[in-house]
Amino acid sequence: MSVIPILRLGAVKDVRRFQEHLHSIGVPIPCDNELLAGRESPLQWPLHRGGIELANRFAIQPMEGWDGLPDGNPSKNTVRRWRRFGSSGAKLIWGGEAVAVSHEARANPNQLVIAPHTHAGLASLRAVLLEGHREATGSAEPPLLGLQLTHSGRYCRPNVYSQPEPKILYHHPILDRKLGLSPDSPLLTDQQIGAIVEDFHRAAGAAWELGFDFVDIKHCHGYLGHEFLSARTRDGMYGGSFENRTRFLREVVEGIRSGAPGLRIGVRLSAFDTVPFRPDPSLSSNGKMGPGIPEVHDHLIPYEWGFGVDSHCPTQIDLTETRQFLGLLQELEISLVNLTAGSPYYNPHVQRPALYPPSDGYQPPEDPLIGVARQMQAARQLKSEFPKLIVVGTAYSYLQDFLPYVAQAAIREGWADVIGLGRMVLSYPGLLLDASEGRTIQHRLVCRTFSDCTTAPRMGLPSGCYPLDEHYKTSEPAVKLKAAKAGPR
Ligand SMILES: Cc1cc2nc3c(=O)[nH]c(=O)nc-3n(C[C@H](O)[C@H](O)[C@H](O)COP(=O)(O)O)c2cc1C
Ligand code: SF4
Numbered sequence: 001m002s003v004i005p006i007l008r009l010g011a012v013k014d015v016r017r018f019q020e021h022l023h024s025i026g027v028p029i030p031c032d033n034e035l036l037a038g039r040e041s042p043l044q045w046p047l048h049r050g051g052i053e054l055a056n057r058f059a060i061q062p063m064e065g066w067d068g069l070p071d072g073n074p075s076k077n078t079v080r081r082w083r084r085f086g087s088s089g090a091k092l093i094w095g096g097e098a099v100a101v102s103h104e105a106r107a108n109p110n111q112l113v114i115a116p117h118t119h120a121g122l123a124s125l126r127a128v129l130l131e132g133h134r135e136a137t138g139s140a141e142p143p144l145l146g147l148q149l150t151h152s153g154r155y156c157r158p159n160v161y162s163q164p165e166p167k168i169l170y171h172h173p174i175l176d177r178k179l180g181l182s183p184d185s186p187l188l189t190d191q192q193i194g195a196i197v198e199d200f201h202r203a204a205g206a207a208w209e210l211g212f213d214f215v216d217i218k219h220c221h222g223y224l225g226h227e228f229l230s231a232r233t234r235d236g237m238y239g240g241s242f243e244n245r246t247r248f249l250r251e252v253v254e255g256i257r258s259g260a261p262g263l264r265i266g267v268r269l270s271a272f273d274t275v276p277f278r279p280d281p282s283l284s285s286n287g288k289m290g291p292g293i294p295e296v297h298d299h300l301i302p303y304e305w306g307f308g309v310d311s312h313c314p315t316q317i318d319l320t321e322t323r324q325f326l327g328l329l330q331e332l333e334i335s336l337v338n339l340t341a342g343s344p345y346y347n348p349h350v351q352r353p354a355l356y357p358p359s360d361g362y363q364p365p366e367d368p369l370i371g372v373a374r375q376m377q378a379a380r381q382l383k384s385e386f387p388k389l390i391v392v393g394t395a396y397s398y399l400q401d402f403l404p405y406v407a408q409a410a411i412r413e414g415w416a417d418v419i420g421l422g423r424m425v426l427s428y429p430g431l432l433l434d435a436s437e438g439r440t441i442q443h444r445l446v447c448r449t450f451s452d453c454t455t456a457p458r459m460g461l462p463s464g465c466y467p468l469d470e471h472y473k474t475s476e477p478a479v480k481l482k483a484a485k486a487g488p489r
Contacts (some may be wrong), residue, residue, distance in 0.1 A: 006367050031406050042408050056140075060429075062097045094216060098111065099113065100113070137433070151199070151226075193238055205260045214336060291364065293362075326389065339392065350371060351395075352422065361451070400448065423453060452465065
């Protein structure tokens with residue numbers, strides 16, 4: 001656990017001071033001294049690789065709003081968010097947000113679903129995003145636009161938010177306990193998996209007909225695709241060997257290639273993980289959770305339930321199988337790869353470094369800059385080993401005002417091909433367009449990682465940037481959120 005107080009980046013006014021701070025805490029993150037504009041800016045460099053052309057180097061990460069209609073169609077807030085995604089000027093839109101391949105696959109009762117009755121709604125999201133892009137950039141050249149397809153697996157809650165309906169591939173000694181699953185809770189059968197594979201095929205075919213350029217077969221954050229990768233203890237054709245654990249991916253890809261041959265495929269991958277974390281009980285008091293500590297796992301060595309972790313010391317990264325997985329993507333001629341890490345459910349500090357945890361989360365166990373650097377380093381390493389892939393990097397939002405300086409340096413120095421923006425886009429969609437076109441940065445819109453966009457859904461409210469986005473500031477959910485945060489926890 002970090003004993004050095006964490007420097008609040010919002011209070012750091014100049015990039016040199018930020019660089020000194022990085023140096024003083026020994027965090028290796030590249031950072032330019034000044035911002036460049038136009039074609040001088042690496043963020044505006046075009047990319048041509050493997051038949052894919054991108055006109056700039058920033059992307060919008062998938063960001064769900066828990067604000068779809070009960071039948072899986074978008075709401076007005078969903079439409080607004082997608083317009084803002086488009087207005088970011090990013091030439092790669094990675095999936096918009098997680099869209100469930102069936103009702104049962106939803107992670108919450110307000111998640112979008114892809115099904116015949118939602119096709120028109122999803123088409124309107126695509127249209128509004130492209131319109132937002134045209135209006136903000138004046139460019140007729142559309143971004144490469146994907147749809148993230150998901151099955152929520154262990155984290156399914158399709159009907160009532162307070163009623164989890166987990167669909168698991170194997171029994172996990174820590175996560176089962178956290179989710180209250182008994183040892184005889186049923187596993188998804190191979191036959192049920194076959195039906196899910198067909199749901200992905202149907203969903204991809206529909207995405208293709210709706211005009212999306214690619215689909216992301218989501219393999220991250222503890223959801224089903226990710227859980228396959230660690231299904232070592234599962235029997236049968238989807239568990240055990242690496243080949244079996246990647247059968248789901250291969251079957252989904254095969255069906256998409258025959259059913260929607262022109263559709264590109266991407267994969268968002270949790271490149272590494274760590275064991276689940278919990279708040280340190282000895283440092284929790286008065287309703288405030290302590291800093292995160294790893295769940296006890298000494299009795300679980302070798303640790304078989306993680307992907308991208310060292311089985312002898314599972315709090316450490318091991319990229320051996322991650323490399324194997326990227327090699328498989330290359331064999332399958334998938335070149336769009338979005339690298340993320342961990343899971344928001346059991347180690348959020350790894351997945352999205354933040355100074356302020358959501359209301360039900362532990363305090364940061366480390367300087368969040370360490371979390372940013374961890375993801376950046378993994379992306380850098382893997383990109384250098386797989387130069388044919390287009391690697392999107394993740395977890396930049398915590399860098400706040402210094403994000404454009406780091407993003408610019410990261411592209412120039414080859415740490416990632418494209419910089420993905422998550423939370424920042426909820427508060428300030430135009431940050432990297434402003435930065436790379438020489439416009440003044442609007443500091444009041446910069447995401448400070450307050451985590452309200454995560455706290456709200458945990459309380460059954462739609463997500464959004466309640467502190468900084470005018471649209472939400474005085475909304476009814478914002479009032480409820482404030483009251484809930486002020487009350488006892
Ligand atoms: C409110 C919210 C919704 C998210 N929804 C998704 C999602 O639908 N699919 C996904 O792959 N990641 C999702 N993420 C993770 C982000 O895409 C991103 O990986 C994470 O926030 C770290 O990037 P950042 O530092 O730029 O925020 C979500 C994160 C947040 C905070
Ligand atoms: S609520 Fe707004 S400021 Fe807070 S993490 Fe989310 S986007 Fe950033």
